[in-house]
Amino acid sequence: MSTISESEPEFRAAAQQHGSDALAEEADTESSTTELQLAAAEGDPSHVSDLLSRGANPNDPASGYYGKTALQAASLAGHAPVVELLLSAGAAVNAPGGNNGGRTALAMAAEGGHRDIVEMLLQSGADVNLPASRYVGRTALQAAAEEGRRNVVARLLDAGAHVEAPPARYMGRTALQAAAAGQHLDIVELLLARGAQVNTPLMRYKGLTALQGAAEGGNVEIVERLLAAGAEVNAEGSYYGGVTALYAAAEAGHLEVVERLLAAGADAQQSAGNKHWTPSQAATSRGHTEVAKLLWDAESPDTPQG
Template sequence: MPLQMRTLVIPALHREASALAGEYHSNLIRDIFHNLCAVMPVTEDDDIYSLIRQIIGEDSSSATTQFLELAIYFLSNKLFDKYTDEYWKLNDELLRWFKIGNHHRLLRGILSSRTPTIDALAEGLFASALRAEDLALSRIFLESGLKPDIELSFFEYTTENRYGVIFRGTPLKVATQRSNISLLKLLFEFHANADRASGFTNVLVWAVEAGSVEVTRLLISEGAFVNTVPGPGPTLLQAALERGNVEIVRLLLDAGADVNPSGIYEPRAIQSKDGIETRRLLQLGADVNAPAGEYDGSTALQAAAKNGDLPLCYTLVQAGADVNAAPAAPGDAAALKGHMDIVKYLLDRDADVNWPPADNGGLTSLQAAVRSGCTELVEFLITQGADVNAPAAIQWGVTALQEAVRTNSKPLVDLLLEARANANDKPTTSYGLSSLQYAAEIGEDDLVETLLRYGASVNGPVAHRMGQTALQAAVGNGHFTTVRLLLAKGAHVNHPGSIIESFGTALQIAARKGYVRIAKVLIDARANINAPGTRKREGGYYSGTALELAANHGRIDMLKLLLNAGADITTGAGRRQLGNALERATRSGHDAVAKFLECHQVSKEDMGIADGSVEAGVFQIMEE
């Protein structure tokens, strides 16, 4: 729509319809109408205008008539993009005009002329009537011949998304999402298809996911298919079971929902939070050992164990549920929540206390119990033969001791070490940390000393990617006392870290973060001030020396410390280092740092020397 036309009509879209009767607004509409006539191709032969005159007479001078003509002209000729505020505000304004003025006869007359122009107008107004949940006007549109299964698309704001979303679906979807039983009945009166796909799925999915019992009952009674699978997710029955909505579960089962769905989708377990419905599912032939979903699913027994439902566990085990079902044993799920009674029951039923963890972040029973923080359960599992050094999951896994240290649970650390947990463990994944490295990361000196006393190596191996020594982990988190403790225990001050994507040496980490006090301690421990930086990957980003990193992050106090401690700015490599530092400070907008570094940048020509190194001591370190 041309900018000139849009500018003229927008003011009329933000008023309440009742304001049209005022003299000021009548004059405003008249002015807008006459101005628009000058820029729009309006002719006396326009079908819309002739139809309006037939209904309301020849007098087209009133402001109300002119507003109506303008609104219909804009909407029927699609002069607004339907996914804009302007389009729907104009639709809503016109709809309010029909409603407030009770101009139903006029609306019926307009809709009786079934031309493409009128159809375009009717579709937008019908969507507005549905959005407003206006039964009377919605009935007029349906009686005029609009199909109840028409595919609608419109722009609307929601409480979840204040920027607006695009709605696509049938009128049934509109009514279902609003849980409007009366509107649904009206649509079914005009033979709406309850099983027709709306958007990506049928409307029954929306009712079940919303937990609307009455809407679900009505849709099923009108023929909605209860075994629809909404994309790669759960079936309707599974969705209702997972939400614990017993009434909807019963409705679906009564309508013939499949208790053992199969097909192209990932199978998911039949789970229920209600013991009575579980027994009914089993009576109907549900597979008590239906596999869990690949990522977030559980078997029925795993779900019951996780929820702490011991009676339901009894029911499932008696029905033949596998107490060692993959990907994680039900006992592991119970241990994660600290459900001692369920863990004991499952172990009595021959559950494997050392069942291996699932690959993606899984836990053994002991690891799960440690995460739950339940000391009594950890003690019990150890007495039952749980392996305190059981391997961690392949991805994002941790050992029992690492989990205890990571969560700073000193009693559990002591308990596991006394049970011969390996204090000198290694990072379990390519991004992980050892127990000692975790202790250093959280700055718990007591844990560090305890682990060292039980045999942890202060210079133990680091993870392959982004790994850190205990010293680097302590430095990176600003733990001054832990840094001093580790240095006193023999930590290598110049360890470069992991092979791939290293964080740099301990001093480079301190320089980047501005930990001056820690940097002084590292320098006193003979940290290499001029150690080269590392690359994140071959040919990739170069991290920088300590001097370059301090400049890059605007750490002027750190620069003074490094220069006074002998950072090289005199040799050929040193001048390059100083030049890089100045370039980084300038690029990062640290003007004071750049000015400070410029004071130390003296060319060889100025000094009257040839290429090569410049003897140390030529420069006096400049202070601000």
């Protein structure tokens, strides 16, 4: 099977087809969800116990676009008693989720910040380093970092989670990229201390570097921390819709971040995005006049000021 980097037509076809396919599969999801999966999501232990006693299969697969196994549904919602019941009934702890993300029970518990369930799943054999699935997938560590779940991030790292685990091919994030884009400074600090690489390349389809994510969100502290760690200030954006850190900050109107990036050597004339605009054009299009003026001056530093 060819990869995206090997076949641009395949990449474009997948992106174009995703919308219609997603709608069809999403419509099928609710009707194909089992009674046990619904009960697990609702968190009623007595109902779940009754269904299991009557032969409900705890390992019915996730179906449809957003489908979840019973264990995944309970883990995401934080229903610890239901999780315990399902594990006792033999629920597969590492089963994949639905097509959109394919996240395991551990990744879902991590996403929700449910430390007790994370612990329960780890003790039941959950693989902390299962790879992120192809489309919008996240490892457990990436999911926790993205949502700002610091205590879960710390537990997963202690359990051996790979801080540089490869991201999903579509819209993927490393743990550091996810934390920076989510504006979680405490997690950025923790991940850097545990060996996260500040310049891990972004994924081609809607990926971003850690610095680009922080700049887009306007968090000056994270921007400064990443620059201090050696972040490449002029790293190019992803293949589809990607932008530089300066462009992202300019488009969002984050004046202080723009100033900091320029001081660090950001190229004010570097175009980016689907329209191949410069940062000043992006700022102008969004009505960020003060940012645009700053960037105009940076584009022509030798022009006498009137």
